[in-house]
Amino acid sequence: MGTLWSPCFVIVSTLSPTESGGVRSRVRDRYQRWLSKRLPAESSVVLKNRRLFIFVSKAGALFLAALLLMLLTAINYQNNLAYGLTFWLGTMLMVGIHHTHGNLLNLKLTGVGAPAVFAGQQAEFQLRLDAGGKRAHQSVRLSWPGSECCIDVPARDTVNVKLYHRVGERGWFYPGRLRVETCYPLGLLRCWSFVDLQLRALVYPTPIPGPPPRSQGLGGDEGGGSSAGDDDLSGFRDYRPGDSPRTIDWRGYAREQPLQTRLFAQPQQQHHWLDWKDYDSGTEAQRLSWLCHRALILDASGDEYGLRLSGLELPLGRGDRHREQVLRALALFGLADTEAS
């Protein structure tokens, strides 16, 4: 009989996460511990029997009440057809347990990731859903408090899902356990699971224009000389694999000279240091926001810039990767789990 009732019936509705208070919070803690033991965090989760819960939904409760009324009618009027219909619907509900449960079973959820966002924005989490086998998974609802989506995963197919969550302060944002649920096919039963896909999003400080920094323009070392750029021709060198075809001296090549690459001189570039010590006033959060704002402006201007925080220095640099490093350092500055990934 064990296999018949493998969908386990668990009532969790009484344990609302918003409640607080001594006993409640202890119960909630215990529940969370139990949940994390039963459903450990993994970046990819296949919904198996032990991860799935099933119970009648609100509509199901209404349906059961209607069935009870029908049964009473059948008894009082001693009407065999009314008995028959009542039993038919009742057993269909039983069969429905397996259908609803089977609709989530073997669904594989993978947390793909989330691009970094600034504090206060919506983070966009990407998830991938794989149908485990020959079965389609219909009307699967993924939700966090305040954000949800409902999709079909056809059999032997993969569906990518974007789910949004408003983020708070800078640092790593963890959206918490994702609720995966379905009421398909009847809506009378709800099968669900809470999965922790180890999803997190990096949250940069909010960029805020700050007061002029004390060391504006200071710390300018020697200007960077020349590097490969697009402006005035400054000379030639031998072609190396990887050079852009646009920089090749095709004219010389046509004169049967060896393949050469043209070099260009760039105008004198400014470079800046974003320094924690630039500011006298402001809280930590404010200073990081100001620095963030300046970093974005410098990045847009194309100038080189570096970052100096207490115990951390990022060398001068430029480009998207450099900007991300700087913003990441600002986001995680002073936080415990600075480098986890």
Place this chain on the structure above:
Amino acid sequence: MRFADQIPRNALYWLLFCQFTLVLPHLARIPPWVILVYVGAAAWRLRMLKAGEKMLPVVVRLPLAIGAGVGVYWSFGSLLGLEPMVALLLIAAGLKLVETVAAKDGYVLIALGFFICVTQFLFSQELPTLLYTLVNTLLLITTLNALNEIPGKRASWAPLGYSAKLLLQAVPLMLVLFLLFPRIGPLWNVPSKSQAGVTGMSDSMRPGEVSELSRSSELAFRAQFEDVIPPKPELYWRGVVMSILEDGAWRSLRWREVPPDQRLPEPRPLTGQPIEYRVILEATLQNWLFALPYAESSTPGVANAADARLFTPRAIEGQFGYQVSTWPEAQRNQALSPWRRRTELALPTGENPKAAALVRSLQTENPEPAALVSATLSYFRNNPFFYTLRPPAIEGRDFVDQFLFESRRGFCEHYAYSFAVMMRQAGLPARVIGGYQGGEVNPLNNTVIVRQFDAHAWTEVYLPDRGWTRVDPTAAVAPDRIEWGIEEALREEGSFLADSPLSMLRFRGVGLLDWVRLRYEAVAWRWQSFIIGFDNQFQIDLLQRWLGGTEVAKLLALIIGSWALVLLPITWWSYRGRQSVALNSEERSLNALCKRLERRGFPVAAVKHRGSSAVV
């Protein structure tokens, strides 16, 4: 409201269709204005969908609901009773339809829909009702399924197929529950059906009432015989015994009019071979049962009255099955008690003087009671009396005088009425019997199908040496009626089922149609006898036969065994995806890449099986 909570468009279409099929079988039972409310509500909801009409505001909906409730009360004169209840249910569903915007309203409507299905069964448990409700159930489950598809999905027939699958998988379990669920008596008194819409014999007979009944082709009852069916002229299905002539109508004795010591039947010696048969009676809302005399029944709750008829203490509100043994040769010559003799001779004084004079002249010629009976029948036979379904109306007092000497055209009740009066005038105890005569024999399953147009009235006369004797004056006037049935007797007049030109029964005698109809009747009989007869006793008998006992352990074994047998395949079906966890294309190419890198000497920490992360 969020888009996700709204009722999906497909589901709404299914829902509207369901409402239509649900209301259809109730059309005849509810006042037409309820249907108008219903159709109006559905049309408004469609307009909301198509033309973006707004939902009716509460100030309109609330008075509408209250007004409809008052309307039902006004139409039926009461809110108690099955028909007002159904009307209220339909109105509730209709009004709910107008405000159905959210998916949760859909669930309410579906629950209401199932309840409306059940109310259908309270009116009829016939085979067509069952088939129709099967369709309705499928439609309602389809709606339920469509409600749970993701919003905005394209319309398809997929929910219909899935619902059929679900319902089919539930059938075996349903049968187990149906067979095993204990049938207990009613828990409390429930509203019953009103008189309206039930055709059948009443307990009084005014001339013209039986002929009214003969216009209907509705089923009265079916009887299945164990052996040979008696010849048609012998099939006098005795029902109500009318011993009182009052205000120009014959009526039966009320319970309290009978002295307590006269209520119980006297034991009578049973001789000869009994005829065994089972009757399934349609709802009559009366408490007498029809049987061939002299009848006794082994069915619990069926009793014999002093005037040798079967009855139940409760009125028959739904189909009712009972087993009858008829002893045609049972002795009838019991002595009449003084009270009964007085009752069976009572006549209103001073009425029908001409008839009384006629009876006196017949009696002087034939002083013997039996001779007087045949002389009176001869009088009917030898004078120009006509058997017709369209007799002229007879007004005022002295009905018998007017009938015997003026109109001379009548249906069975006219003849029975007059004959019983004449016998009483002659000093012979006589009474009118209401019931059915004949019926259609279905040789396929040895049943007799009796319809309302087989309704008949005849008389019983107490002859000193033979006791109560059946005398049918109609047979003297129209022997065809008894020999062949009403259809033949009225062939010349052409009035048989004149009001229902399309009735299948008008085509009796057409070979193929007859064959189809009788085959269907045989199936319907099987169904009826099963569904009506399935009670506590039948249940226990069945279990005795199958299990050899009704011990708890055996029942439990049956329940668990059958449920396991049914649920295991379904369980296997829903979990079968487990074995075939295949890699998808991305994972396959990732694995191939890892292998190539490994061959080049770059071991990569990629994971090659499903279920865990693939981090490079």
